[in-house]
Amino acid sequence: xxxxxxxxxxxxxxxxxxxxxxxxxxxxxxxxxxxxxxxxxxxxxxxxxxxxxxxxxxxxxxxxxxxxxxxxxxxxxxxxxxxxxxxxxxxxxxxxxxxxxxxxxxxxxxxxxxxxxxxxxxxxxxxxxxxxxxxxxxxxxxxxxxxxxxxxxxxxxx
Amino acid sequence: xxxxxxxxxxxxxxxxxxxxxxxxxxxxxxxxxxxxxxxxxxxxxxxxxxxxxxxxxxxxxxxxxxxxxxxxxxxxxxxxxxxxxxxxxxxxxxxxxxxxxxxxxxxxxxxxxxxxxxxxxxxxxxxxxxxxxxxxxxxxxxxxxxxxxxxxxxxxxxxxxxxxxxxxxxxxxxxxxxxxxxxxxxxxxxxxxxxxxxxxxxxxxxxxxxxxxxxxxxxxxxxxxxxxxxxxxxxxxxxxxxxxxxxxxxxxxxxxxxxxxxxxxxxxxxxxxxxxxxxxxxxxxxxxxxxxxxxxxxxxxxxxxxxxxxxxxxxxxxxxxxxxxxxxxxxxxxxxxxxxxxxxxxxxxxxxxxxxxxxxxxxxxxxxxxxxxxxxxxxxxxxxxxxxxxxxxxxxxxxxxxxxxxxxxxxxxxxxxxxxxxxxxxxxxxxxxxxxxxxxxxxxxxxxxxxxxxxxxxxxxxxxxxxxxxxxxxxxxxxxxxxxxxxxxxxxxxxxxxxxxxxxxxxxxxxxxxxxxxxxxxxxxxxxxxxxxxxxxxxxxxxxxxxxxxxxxxxxxxxxxxxxxxxxxxxxxxxxxxxxxxxxxxxxxxxxxxxxxxxxxxxxxxxxxxxxxxxxxxxxxxxxxxxxxxxxxxxxxxxxxxxxxxxxxxxxxxxxxxxxxxxxxxxxxxxxxxxxxxxxxxxxxxxxxxxxxxxxxxxxxxxxxxxxxxxxxxxxxxxxxxxxxxxxxxxxxxxxxxxxxxxxxxx
Numbered sequence: 001x002x003x004x005x006x007x008x009x010x011x012x013x014x015x016x017x018x019x020x021x022x023x024x025x026x027x028x029x030x031x032x033x034x035x036x037x038x039x040x041x042x043x044x045x046x047x048x049x050x051x052x053x054x055x056x057x058x059x060x061x062x063x064x065x066x067x068x069x070x071x072x073x074x075x076x077x078x079x080x081x082x083x084x085x086x087x088x089x090x091x092x093x094x095x096x097x098x099x100x101x102x103x104x105x106x107x108x109x110x111x112x113x114x115x116x117x118x119x120x121x122x123x124x125x126x127x128x129x130x131x132x133x134x135x136x137x138x139x140x141x142x143x144x145x146x147x148x149x150x151x152x153x154x155x156x157x158x
Numbered sequence: 159x160x161x162x163x164x165x166x167x168x169x170x171x172x173x174x175x176x177x178x179x180x181x182x183x184x185x186x187x188x189x190x191x192x193x194x195x196x197x198x199x200x201x202x203x204x205x206x207x208x209x210x211x212x213x214x215x216x217x218x219x220x221x222x223x224x225x226x227x228x229x230x231x232x233x234x235x236x237x238x239x240x241x242x243x244x245x246x247x248x249x250x251x252x253x254x255x256x257x258x259x260x261x262x263x264x265x266x267x268x269x270x271x272x273x274x275x276x277x278x279x280x281x282x283x284x285x286x287x288x289x290x291x292x293x294x295x296x297x298x299x300x301x302x303x304x305x306x307x308x309x310x311x312x313x314x315x316x317x318x319x320x321x322x323x324x325x326x327x328x329x330x331x332x333x334x335x336x337x338x339x340x341x342x343x344x345x346x347x348x349x350x351x352x353x354x355x356x357x358x359x360x361x362x363x364x365x366x367x368x369x370x371x372x373x374x375x376x377x378x379x380x381x382x383x384x385x386x387x388x389x390x391x392x393x394x395x396x397x398x399x400x401x402x403x404x405x406x407x408x409x410x411x412x413x414x415x416x417x418x419x420x421x422x423x424x425x426x427x428x429x430x431x432x433x434x435x436x437x438x439x440x441x442x443x444x445x446x447x448x449x450x451x452x453x454x455x456x457x458x459x460x461x462x463x464x465x466x467x468x469x470x471x472x473x474x475x476x477x478x479x480x481x482x483x484x485x486x487x488x489x490x491x492x493x494x495x496x497x498x499x500x501x502x503x504x505x506x507x508x509x510x511x512x513x514x515x516x517x518x519x520x521x522x523x524x525x526x527x528x529x530x531x532x533x534x535x536x537x538x539x540x541x542x543x544x545x546x547x548x549x550x551x552x553x554x555x556x557x558x559x560x561x562x563x564x565x566x567x568x569x570x571x572x573x574x575x576x577x578x579x580x581x582x583x584x585x586x587x588x589x590x591x592x593x594x595x596x597x598x599x600x601x602x603x604x605x606x607x608x609x610x611x612x613x614x615x616x617x618x619x620x621x622x623x624x625x626x627x628x629x630x631x632x633x634x635x636x637x638x639x640x641x642x643x644x645x646x647x648x649x650x651x652x653x654x655x656x657x658x659x660x661x662x663x664x665x666x667x668x669x670x671x672x673x674x675x676x677x678x679x680x681x682x683x684x685x686x687x688x689x690x691x692x693x694x695x696x697x698x699x700x701x702x703x704x705x706x707x708x709x710x711x712x713x714x715x716x717x718x719x720x721x722x723x724x725x726x727x728x729x730x731x732x733x734x735x736x737x738x739x740x741x742x743x744x745x746x747x748x749x750x751x752x753x754x755x756x757x758x759x760x761x762x763x764x765x766x767x768x769x770x771x772x773x774x775x776x777x778x779x780x781x782x783x784x785x786x787x788x789x790x791x792x793x794x795x796x797x798x799x800x801x802x803x804x805x806x807x808x809x810x811x812x813x814x815x816x817x818x819x820x821x822x823x824x825x826x827x828x829x830x831x832x833x834x835x836x837x838x839x840x841x842x843x844x845x846x847x848x849x850x851x852x853x854x855x856x857x858x859x860x861x862x863x864x865x866x867x868x869x870x871x872x873x874x875x876x877x878x879x880x881x882x883x884x885x886x887x888x889x890x891x892x893x894x895x896x897x898x899x900x901x902x903x904x905x
Contacts, residue, residue, distance in 0.1 A: 020275060027274075036194040037187020039411070041361040042443040046830035049361055077187040086185065094181035097795035100634050100803065102184030103191055103362040103411025128838040135830060137359050137412050138634070139799055140806030141838040 008069040010035065011079025019066035026050045028066035029076065037077040037106040041135065048134030051107035052076045058114040060133075077106035080113065088151040089113055098147035100138035108134045112148045120156050124149065160756045161571075161854045167790075171646045172858060175795045178638040179656065180409070189409045192365030192381030193440045200367070201230050201270040203429050203439035204277035205422065206284050207449060208259030208266050211293035211515040211823025212306065215257055215266060215286060222283035223269055228276035231433035232284070234267045238428060241394040248484045250395045252518045253424045259288065260308060260483035261515045262824040263448025265421075270429040270437045293515040293823040297480035298457050300324040300512040308483050308513035317510075324513040326485035331493050331566045332474075332506035339472025339504030343463025347540050351533040353872070353890040354816030355455040358522045359807070359835045362411020363446045368426035369436040374398060376427055378405045383417040383631055384670030389662045395424040396431075403427075406661040407631040414633075414807070415521030418670045421450050447828035451520020452817055454479040454488050454511075458533040460496075464541045468552040472504040473497055473565075477530055479511050481519030486511050488519060491606075492526035494566035495869075496534050499553070499575055499602035499761065501562040515823055521672060523804060524605040524865035528811065528872050532890065535601040535873030540886055549600055549877070550588065553763075554579045574787025574851035575602065575761040581847055582763045587783045596769045596780065599878030603762045603869030607862040608673020609754030609855075613666035614683035616644065616691050616748040620740065622733025624648065626657040626687075628680050629668030634864060635796030636676045642792055643681045643858065647688035649715025650732055666751055674862025677792055678853070679754040685857050691748025695735045698742055703727050756855020757862060762786035764805060764870035768878040772901060775894035777813055777879055783845040789853040789861030801867045802844040808871025810836045816891050 003018040010033060017032045024043075029035045029052070041049035043062050050061040053075040054068075080087040089112050092098070099105045108131060115122060115130040122130065127148050128141070136144060183189040220232040235256040240247045255266045267284050271277035292306035299305055305322040314327045340346060366380035376398065382388050385405040393400045410417060422439040430437040441450070459476040475496045479489035489509035496507050507530075519525075542549040557579060562570045582588060582600065592598060615627040626644050630636065641655040648655075669675065692712045699717040700707040709724040710717050716729040739746050767781040784801040791797040814834045818826045827833045852859025872890060879897065880886045885904040889896060 022275075030194075031196075035187070036190075039191065039362065040193070040440075041363070041411075042830045044443065044829055044831065047361055047443075077185075081186055086182070090182075090185035093185050094177045097175070097178070097635070097799055099181070099184055100796070100799050101360070101362070101410060101412040102180070102189055103360075103409075105184050106187045109185060124843075125839075128841070132837040132839040135359075135361055135835055135837065137361055137414070137807065137835060138803045140802035140804075140836075140844050141841055142802045142844045143795075143799065145838065145843075 004067045006067055006070050008071065009073045011075060021067065023066045024062050025064040025066045025069055026061035029061060035076055035078050039103055039106065048111060049104050049107040051110040051134065053110060053114060058111055077109055080109060087113065088154045089148065092147040092151040096143050096147035096150060098139065098143040104134060104136045108136065108144060116152050116155060120152060122152065162857050165852050165854065165859045166857060167852065167859065169646055171652055172642050172790065172792050173794065175793060176638065176652045178635050179641060180632065180637060191362055191411050192408045195367055195379055197367060197369060197436035200436045200438055201272060201433055202274040202277045203268055203270045203426050203437045204281055205265045205425060205445065206267040206281045207445065208255065208262060208264040210259055210288055210290050211262050212291040213259045213288035214291060215255060215259060216289055217287045218267055219285040220267060223280040226276065226280050226283060228272040229269055229280045230435060231270040231429045232267065233425065233428045233432060238395060239397050246391055246394040249391050249419060250424065252484065253421055261517050263445065263517060265425065265449065268425045268429060270433045295514055295516060295819045295823055297455060297478050297512050297514060300480060300514045301478060301510065308515055312485050312513065322512065325510055326513060327487065327511045329490045329493050329509040333563065334504030336472050336474055336504045336506055340463045342465065342471040344466045345541060345544050346461065346463045347537050347544065348459065348461040349537055349888055351458045351536065351888045353456045353529045353532060355452040355516065356811045356815040357447060357452045357833065358414040358416035360412030360414060360416055363441040363443060364421050364450060365440040366423045366426050367436060367438045368423065368430045370427050370430040372434065375402045378403060378423060378427065379408055380405065380423050381408045381410045381417060383410065383413045383633065383672060385662050386629060386667045387418065387670045388420055388423055391420050392424050392427055396427050404661055404663045407659055410631045410633055414523050415525060415672060416451055418521050418672050419451065443830065444828040447833060448825050449517055451518055453522045454481050454486065454519050454526065454529065456529040458529065460533045460537045462537045462541060464545065466545060468545065468547045468555050470500060470502060470556050473502055474506045475530065475534060477507065477509045479509065479526065480514045480516065481511055482516040483513055484518045486519045488526040492530035495527035495604055496530035497565035498604040499558055500556045500565065501558045502565055505565040523807065523868040527605060528808065528869050531601065531603060531869050532872035532876060536876050539877040550579060550583050553602060572851055572854055573759060573761060574849050577849050577851055578761055578763045578785045578787055581785045581849055582765055585783060585847065587765050587781060592767060595772060595882055596767060597878040597882030598765065598767050599874045599876065599881060600763060600765050601870035601873035601877065603764065603866050605674065605760050605865040605869060607678065607757035607760055608675045609679045609757040610669035610673065610675050611667050611753050612679045612683045613668055613751045614680060614687045614749065615665060616687040618691065618736040618746045620736055622736045623654045624650065626655060626684055627660045627665050628657060629660055629665045630671045630676045630680055631659055633671055634800055635793060636680065639677050639792040639796065640680055640684050643684050644688055647685050648732060674760065674864040675757060678757050678856055678860050678862045681792065681860055682754050682856055683750040683752055686750035687748040690750060691746060694746050694748060695732065698735060698746065699730050702742055758789055758853030758855055760787060760861050760863060760866040762866045762870055764874040766874045766878050768875060768882055770879055770882040770897060775898035775901065777892060777897065779809055779842055781842055783847065784867060785847045785849065786863060786866060787849040787851045787861065788863045789856065790850055790859040791848050792860060794848060797848055797863050798846045800864045801846045804867025805844050805871050806836050806841060808868045809875060812872045812875035812890055812892060814891050814893065
């Protein structure tokens with residue numbers, strides 16, 4: 001089988017891998033690079049559990065081909081914390097009990113970070129619409145919205 | 159049930175909200191779920207599934223697949239020896255079809271190959287010769303004589319004659335004189351309802367990694383709600399001894415009842431045995447929808463009589479459920495739960511299960527209850543409308559309470575229904591003004607709750623910290639609540655306790671994480687294990703002090719001399735006892751094994767405001783409040799989380815979610831795009847009010863809380879929509895086309 005060499009940056013580190021032409025970025029992250037934080041919930045871009053940033057843009061890694069990562073910068077949940085220092089979103093998700101099973105959490109954290117990067121002071125409705133592409137079946141979203149808002153407030157210094 | 163001698167109600171730690179122990183793993187991506195592990199030499203397994211709703215399998219030719227480079231094993235139904243007992247045999251046949259495919263998506267063969275791509279290519283080379291058979295999808299159609307028979311010879315003896323062979327079971331519950339009760343009624347309402355099958359919709363698809371050697375020993379890693387159940391079912395299907403199969407539960411990405419059985423695990427074991435290498439199988443989302451357990455779908459008739467002043471005089475329900483292509487007992491639970499919220503002199507429920515060519519039902523939060531209670535609570539609401547009565551007052555007037563003989567038999571002990579209804583009545587939500595096209599609905603909900611077989615071991619490390627070893631996958635924050643109960647009982651800080659979920663070789667049998675049992679039963683066993691450890695610490699200290707064991711007592715996390723006659727000794731704390739234990743007789747542990755009864759029933763009441771758009775038929779949920787009795791909320795954040803999550807799943811069930819079948823019997827919406835679960839922008843905040851009416855069966859008064867919250871939303875929303883739209887809706891989901899149709903039929 002023909003493979004494609006890919007050179008990319010993941011969470012700031014240069015990585016190189018070979019992938020099949022039809023292989024998704026999600027499969028490459030999980031199976032070739034050992035980054036299993038992004039999850040496959042649907043494989044069709046409907047659940048957001050595989051949300052990552054490609055050059056700062058929020059995408060479902062299951063809808064991106066691994067070969068498209070060539071020369072790009074990828075950010076995943078594994079890159080959110082600085083060593084043992086959690087990102088405020090991560091801390092508030094724990095403190096606000098915004099996760100139960102936790103399988104959607106990596107995608108929601110990446111998506112929420114992308115929101116706050118664009119809009120540091122969103123309304124509840126903006127949070128709910130921004131996260132509408134990230135399914136959570138455990139929480140009913142209530143505590144997630146609160147966690148995003150309390151992290152946003154902290155990041156604004158409010 | 160076993161009543162506790164003393165229920166503790168004053169706590170130092172239980173009832174607080176410390177961070178969950180698995181939090182950091184889950185926010186950093188480190189937590190290991192079913193699909194997140196690999197093994198050296200691992201193969202990828204893939205399953206071939208029937209495209210037909212019902213077909214005889216005439217032959218399966220796997221030669222070309224086996225010949226493909228990189229394919230290491232192929233299995234079909236012929237590779238499985240069917241267990242003798244009916245339950246395990248059905249599970250086995252559901253995992254791999256034998257002589258017939260019973261639904262669209264039924265597994266017919268599987269391959270293991272060096273990569274996922276090769277495995278996929280191999281599936282295309284398997285030739286299955288089918289003889290397509292007539293199929294039946296709808297429960298009412300399946301019950302009629304002459305319907306295509308899904309499986310012959312499966313009916314229990316108590317099924318009345320004159321029905322299709324698809325009808326597998328019949329049940330009946332209740333008491334009193336129905337005819338006399340209906341004679342006393344001023345108004346009688348009789349309605350028929352239908353509910354669609356829904357899926358639990360956990361975000362993590364089923365996944366496992368199996369490694370089986372030629373010596374008959376195996377290790378299995380999988381996402382499950384019950385590793386011991388997986389062990390026992392897989393051992394039965396594989397013809398193994400249980401102790402030779404070690405099952406480790408991964409972190410679980412949602413279950414809600416749907417991961418209480420096996421689908422791919424026996425297949426991965428069979429492939430691994432044949433290939434001699436570890437095999438990983440991860441389902442795709444369409445496989446989850448097509449081949450794992452949705453709920454039953456139902457057709458229900460309810461008839462209730464009421465006096466002018468709101469007293470229910472008689473009530474009956476006829477419930478027809480289908481649990482898919484196999485016999486299913488869920489209707490029994492619906493028939494028992496239907497009228498649980500009411501104190502009735504005359505009540506009767508009748509249930510039937512009929513097989514259809516749909517996937518085998520799996521539990522989904524309070525299985526069977528949401529459908530039945532939806533129908534009952536809709537009729538109660540309509541009676542209130544007809545008689546001009548307040549629906550909350552009517553429920554208070556008729557509410558089951560301590561001493562009520564329940565509609566399903568037992569007499570209730572301490573229950574929280576009345577307190578929950580009173581809390582709803584006192585809440586500002588109940589009297590808030592409504593605008594045009596808006597309606598308010600409410601419903602009671604109920605679940606039995608369960609205890610079951612449970613083992614807990616508590617080990618004291620020499621540094622005075624404590625490990626709790628338990629055997630139930632943590633699906634809603636249970637490690638936090640179990641650590642809290644251990645810390646409370648031992649009088650040590652929460653962060654000195656670590657609770658781990660052990661594999662099947664590391665602790666005794668634990669029943670599945672189901673029946674809302676974990677905080678109740680594992681909590682109870684943890685408290686008892688702590689008391690066992692305390693007794694051992696007391697004996698140890700008495701020995702050190704050279705006094706009788708009954709001359710010491712445990713208080714505030716330390717052993718003290720029990721009164722002035724025992725002698726003057728400075729108290730010894732748990733940490734001091736643990737530190738010196740190597741020199742005073744060795745390590746100290748406590749343990750407890752129990753088949754716990756006394757799981758107190760749980761009641762909830764939901765209040766909801768909706769707005770129905772008369773142009774589009776779309777419903778917007780405006781405000782939602784959940785009231786529920788938790789007995790004692792050990793970690794209130796995660797009690798609220800259960801209440802909110804269950805409510806939102808119920809909102810999805812009420813408004814959007816359904817299994818849609820084509821004429822060909824194939825599932826038309828096996829993906830999250832077309833099977834639409836609620837997303838954040840669909841919903842308002844979900845307010846929660848926790849009531850705490852102690853369960854007399856738990857040392858801290860705890861009741862399970864996980865299942866009840868999905869019960870009330872169906873009727874609460876149906877009642878709100880019906881009031882907003884001015885027409886009674888009787889079919890779920892209340893999707894926009896259905897609401898428009900009801901509006902136009904009304905004129």
